[in-house]
Amino acid sequence: MSALAAVLVATVLGQGYYSPEEAQGLFQQANEAFYKQDYAAARTGYEKLLARGFGGPDLQYNLGTTYLAQDDLGHAVLAFERSRREGGEAPDLEANLALARARQLDKVVGTGPEGSFLQRVVAATSGNGAAWGFLGAWLAGCFFFLLFWLLRPGKRAWAAVLGGLLLILSLPAGALLAAHVWVHETLHEAVVIAPTLRAREFPREEAKVSFEVHPGLKVRVMEDAGRYVRIRLPNGLEGWAEREGVAEI
CATH class of the missing domain: 2.30.30.40 (SH3 Domains)
Structure with a gap:
């Protein structure tokens, strides 16, 4: 084993790597602790998973609910927002987020981060969906244009029309994808x-x-x-x- 490999192995072991089965077990233990109202144990379990690289909207939602039960409003809102950004669709996500915000000391009214039209569009759509929609429409359009050149004259007009329509349809998907990238990188x-x-x-x-x-x-x-x-x-x-x-x- 090389020196670099030995260092990497030691680092992984030192971080307490969890296998998927161990991670799932710890997640269940944390859930059980929450149901028993042992919020400190639940919080510790969820935070351990995050520290070891395990995440996802469900984990963030459960962690946010635990923070909320402990009246840690800052971390509760943070976890709920991260769950929502990662595509969380838990039925109570928006309700718990609203509950946490209702408990906040500051009631700031304005049109800042929440009021941006572009951000609302991005929040209401899927970045992955926009990417796949743009790529699919663009590739399909290019395919039909290639088919246009391969077909004999008089029997290829339909391919040009269909290819053009698909390329036109790729434009809004491309614009939406650009909006997702811009919001992610600059805001x-x-x-x-x-x-x-x-x-x-x-x-x-x-x-x-x-x-x-x-x-x-x-x-x-x-x-x-x-x-x-x-x-x-x-x-x-x-x-x-x-x-x-x-x-x-």
Whole structure:
């Protein structure tokens, strides 16, 4: 065994790798602990799975429900938002997310992260669906155009028409796919997890505090500067806050 391979094996073992069967067992144990109202044990189990690379909307939803039971609003909203972003469709997901937000201290009204039309479109559609739709329509269109050149004159007009229609149909799917990519790459949403997060005028500790926000509030991260990030509230208010006080969705 090479030195590099030995290091990799030692790293995996040191991280406590779980097989799929072990992960499923731990997930069930955490679920049982939750039903017994042993929220600390349930939280520990779910967090262990996340730390070992296991995730998914169901795990995020269960973890969010556990956080909510412990009144940890910041992490509850964060987990619910991550579950929703990963395609979660649990019947109670939206209800529990609304319940967590109702308990928030900050009631900020505006048209920020929640009000963006492009973000609403992206949230309501599937990125994978847009990708497959664009690829399928484009490839099918190219196939029929190739078929047009292979067929004899007088018997190939239909192939050109069908190919053109398919390429036209690929345009909206391509635009939707581009929207998903743009939102994913440029719009970074986060949730406040600090008990009290102070936003300052400048990214320095001695700078004047502009406002304070509290756990569970959804914000947008605009840029970062060392230990600080510039956040924007749903009402458009901006300030520099400590990076550790927010967690990106």
